[in-house]
Amino acid sequence: MRSLFTIDLDICVRCGHCAWACAELYGVARLVRRGDKVITRVDAGPSTALPAPKLGGPIGALLSGQDPSAEVVPETLMLPNSCQHCENPACMVDCPTGAIGRDPEGEVFIRNALCTGCGACAKACPWDNIQMAPRPADAPRPAGGAAAYTELAVKCDLCREYESGPACVQVCPTGSILRRNPVEELAEVRALLGGARRAGALPSATSVRATLGGAAIAAVAIGVVGAVMQARGLWHAGRGWGWAAGVASSIGFALLLLYAVPKRAVRFWMRRKTPGGRGAMADAERAPVVSRTAPHATAHLAIGLVTWGLTFAHAPWPPGARASAGGALELAFLATALAGIATGLAYAFVPRRLSRIERTPLLPEDFDRERRSLLDRLYREVSGRSELVKKIFERILLPYAKSHVGPLVLLGSGRRLREEEKHLRARIDKVLEGRGAERLAGLVELCRIVVELRALPAQRWLTRVLRVGLPLHVVTFAIATALLAVHVAQAVGH
Numbered sequence: 001m002r003s004l005f006t007i008d009l010d011i012c013v014r015c016g017h018c019a020w021a022c023a024e025l026y027g028v029a030r031l032v033r034r035g036d037k038v039i040t041r042v043d044a045g046p047s048t049a050l051p052a053p054k055l056g057g058p059i060g061a062l063l064s065g066q067d068p069s070a071e072v073v074p075e076t077l078m079l080p081n082s083c084q085h086c087e088n089p090a091c092m093v094d095c096p097t098g099a100i101g102r103d104p105e106g107e108v109f110i111r112n113a114l115c116t117g118c119g120a121c122a123k124a125c126p127w128d129n130i131q132m133a134p135r136p137a138d139a140p141r142p143a144g145g146a147a148a149y150t151e152l153a154v155k156c157d158l159c160r161e162y163e164s165g166p167a168c169v170q171v172c173p174t175g176s177i178l179r180r181n182p183v184e185e186l187a188e189v190r191a192l193l194g195g196a197r198r199a200g201a202l203p204s205a206t207s208v209r210a211t212l213g214g215a216a217i218a219a220v221a222i223g224v225v226g227a228v229m230q231a232r233g234l235w236h237a238g239r240g241w242g243w244a245a246g247v248a249s250s251i252g253f254a255l256l257l258l259y260a261v262p263k264r265a266v267r268f269w270m271r272r273k274t275p276g277g278r279g280a281m282a283d284a285e286r287a288p289v290v291s292r293t294a295p296h297a298t299a300h301l302a303i304g305l306v307t308w309g310l311t312f313a314h315a316p317w318p319p320g321a322r323a324s325a326g327g328a329l330e331l332a333f334l335a336t337a338l339a340g341i342a343t344g345l346a347y348a349f350v351p352r353r354l355s356r357i358e359r360t361p362l363l364p365e366d367f368d369r370e371r372r373s374l375l376d377r378l379y380r381e382v383s384g385r386s387e388l389v390k391k392i393f394e395r396i397l398l399p400y401a402k403s404h405v406g407p408l409v410l411l412g413s414g415r416r417l418r419e420e421e422k423h424l425r426a427r428i429d430k431v432l433e434g435r436g437a438e439r440l441a442g443l444v445e446l447c448r449i450v451v452e453l454r455a456l457p458a459q460r461w462l463t464r465v466l467r468v469g470l471p472l473h474v475v476t477f478a479i480a481t482a483l484l485a486v487h488v489a490q491a492v493g494h
Contacts, residue, residue: 011056060348117151165289215302219309226313252307343469
């Protein structure tokens with residue numbers, strides 16, 4: 001395995017841009033955001049000091065003062081169901097037409113012109129990383145071109161047809177998605193297999209702090225100067241410096257709107273390779289692929305801060321003093337700014353807390369099914385146990401799982417699930433006082449299940465917190481943009 005697809009759950013904001021970009025390029029997402037969770041140590045740079053706990057996104061980097069340049073960084077990773085490019089691919093052996101190949105760089109790929117859609121590779125893959133999808137109309141068909149070949153085997157091929165590497169990595173707004181060589185970059189694997197250490201590729205947070213800190217200072221300075229000058233009657237919204245601040249604020253609005261373009265225009269900046277180009281594996285080794293949009297998020301926040309300062313400098317506060325489109329615009333911009341700040345803070349603090357209480361990362365549609373599965377496991381485990389275990393289940397474990405405030409208590413404790421299991425078991429041992437140890441078979445698994453049941457509502461709440469802020473920010477920004485157009489039209493008309 002030379003290219004391990006990983007998602008850093010401590011900073012992943014569960015936005016889904018990675019899967020969206022994949023679907024935008026290929027018609028169907030080859031990335032499935034489900035997989036195993038591991039806690040490991042990742043090489044990040046030459047320093048020997050361990051970093052402070054990570055916070056996600058630009059706001060997290062600003063607030064934490066962290067710089068992920070330590071030699072070994074503890075990370076909570078998810079390994080999504082994406083092709084791991086095995087050294088001895090089982091899918092290749094079972095393919096009857098030779099449609100699956102492996103290039104000299106180790107990259108496993110599928111030749112669409114030879115794939116008949118039989119599904120043998122999907123059944124053979126031990127990682128369940130190959131799926132069957134409708135064959136696109138323009139996709140090449142096997143010789144003979146039978147109309148019956150309606151399906152095609154698809155999997156992640158590191159966007160091997162494109163020069164810039166995996167799209168999912170490039171569109172991630174927090175830089176949480178990376179392709180890694182485990183033997184070089186995961187400390188435990190490297191120590192086990194004797195691999196060479198790879199130079200760190202994580203970006204420094206210094207530039208993020210400098211950019212956002214400078215923007216905040218500039219915004220405060222512009223706003224204070226504007227408010228003072230307005231109070232003294234020296235600045236006016238319709239002329240001079242007040243008017244110039246309004247024009248600059250409008251330009252800031254336009255730049256803020258442009259933030260959405262790179263993420264949504266992935267088709268335009270992903271350039272196809274010329275014939276005979278190197279494979280994706282070779283490109284990944286030559287220059288590690290990093291997020292293109294993460295710097296855009298920092299710029300978006302910085303521009304937003306400065307634009308708010310310019311808005312203050314342009315017009316007097318409070319906006320209620322004048323019933324006009326301009327006053328409504330200020331209120332709308334305040335609302336979208338607050339929504340944006342709330343979203344940024346959620347992105348900074350929630351992912352790490354969510355990763356602590358996840359046994360397996362879940363998508364929103366997975367929660368109900370997971371709860372039913374846990375309840376089924378719980379009552380199956382109770383069946384056939386000793387009377388002592390059943391009493392413990394009835395008096396301690398079941399009330400623990402059903403407690404309405406239990407998820408909040410778990411979040412407040414800051415414990416990981418394994419630590420919570422030990423805490424619950426210690427509570428039971430305290431009640432038993434050393435009695436009946438020989439009749440406690442199955443208690444460990446029951447504790448594990450009820451802890452997961454307690455954590456599940458908290459997982460759902462935190463996932464919603466991550467998802468609710470952005471729509472509010474987008475809606476209020478759309479309202480502010482419409483009011484800006486009306487305000488500009490009124491100003492030009494006068």
